Amino acid sequence: MDTIISQFFEGIRTPFLNFVACFFSVFGETLFLIVGICLIYWLVDKRWGERLVVVTFSSISLGTCLKGLVARPRPYAAGVVTRVEVDNPIISTMSLNATQSFPSGHSIMGGSLFTSTLLTYRKKKWLWVFCPIMILGVMTSRLYLGVHFFTDVLAGACIGVLFSVLWDIVYRVFPKKKTLMLVVFAILSIVFTCITPTKNMFEQCGCMCAAAIAIPVQEKFVRFENAKGVKNRIFRALVGIVCVGLVYGLFSYLPFAFLKQYGWKLVKYFLTVLVGALLVPYLFVKLKI
Numbered sequence: 675m676d677t678i679i680s681q682f683f684e685g686i687r688t689p690f691l692n693f694v695a696c697f698f699s700v701f702g703e704t705l706f707l708i709v710g711i712c713l714i715y716w717l718v719d720k721r722w723g724e725r726l727v728v729v730t731f732s733s734i735s736l737g738t739c740l741k742g743l744v745a746r747p748r749p750y751a752a753g754v755v756t757r758v759e760v761d762n763p764i765i766s767t768m769s770l771n772a773t774q775s776f777p778s779g780h781s782i783m784g785g786s787l788f789t790s791t792l793l794t795y796r797k798k799k800w801l802w803v804f805c806p807i808m809i810l811g812v813m814t815s816r817l818y819l820g821v822h823f824f825t826d827v828l829a830g831a832c833i834g835v836l837f838s839v840l841w842d843i844v845y846r847v848f849p850k851k852k853t854l855m856l857v858v859f860a861i862l863s864i865v866f867t868c869i870t871p872t873k874n875m876f877e878q879c880g881c882m883c884a885a886a887i888a889i890p891v892q893e894k895f896v897r898f899e900n901a902k903g904v905k906n907r908i909f910r911a912l913v914g915i916v917c918v919g920l921v922y923g924l925f926s927y928l929p930f931a932f933l934k935q936y937g938w939k940l941v942k943y944f945l946t947v948l949v950g951a952l953l954v955p956y957l958f959v960k961l962k963i
């Protein structure tokens with residue numbers, strides 16, 4: 675079945691559909707999600723942004739570990755189909771690990787992002803149509819591009835949805851257990867990294883551990899409020915982007931050779947998320963913006 679479905683999508687490729695597939699795939703890109711979630715957290719709705727942080731980072735940590743354990747060749751690497759060759763700063767199919775097909779990380783993130791959004795605003799009826807369409811769009815885009823099998827995207831979406839439901843129960847029914855759950859998933863991410871010490875796993879471990887620290891500390895000591903007004907949002911966006919950009923850029927362009935030997939990706943993403951989720955909100959409070 676996997677082969678038949680992959681070859682079907684290869685047979686319907688057109689330049690326009692290439693563009694559509696790339697559009698939906700963007701919603702599963704790690705950098706896009708980090709930037710998008712930060713902007714939601716700072717400028718739109720703190721509660722929504724926080725839930726997106728915990729759901730996406732915890733679910734993708736499990737998915738990244740499974741990728742390393744299963745080590746399934748991607749469809750193009752297995753000779754089933756060719757891939758659509760895309761390589762730009764936003765999305766790339768050329769830099770993927772050829773043996774990390776199962777499960778689909780993009781589908782995990784798409785399932786997490788849109789299911790969590792739906793559960794956060796469950797009273798908005800239009801989301802019950804929009805969010806499933808977006809999840810299916812992300813899943814289909816990975817099939818179309820030739821970088822995942824059907825079972826990869828199905829498993830990925832299921833992981834994203836299940837983690838969204840799990841965290842929704844925590845937030846609604848057991849809110850006092852949230853910090854404990856964050857600690858548990860941070861520990862699990864460290865265990866996953868020891869089991870599969872890949873570059874992506876170090877990144878996800880850094881993100882999850884930073885979130886487990888930043889969210890409880892922010893709630894207890896910082897307690898920033900949602901942005902109010904256009905001017906307020908503009909100042910917040912400038913402060914946040916500068917702070918996170920400086921940290922991310924520092925580790926991207928300076929030659930930290932000693933860190934590269936000992937999981938420098940973990941340090942880079944840990945500090946990036948810690949700054950975005952804790953230091954930046956602290957500055958909002960101190961600057962009164």
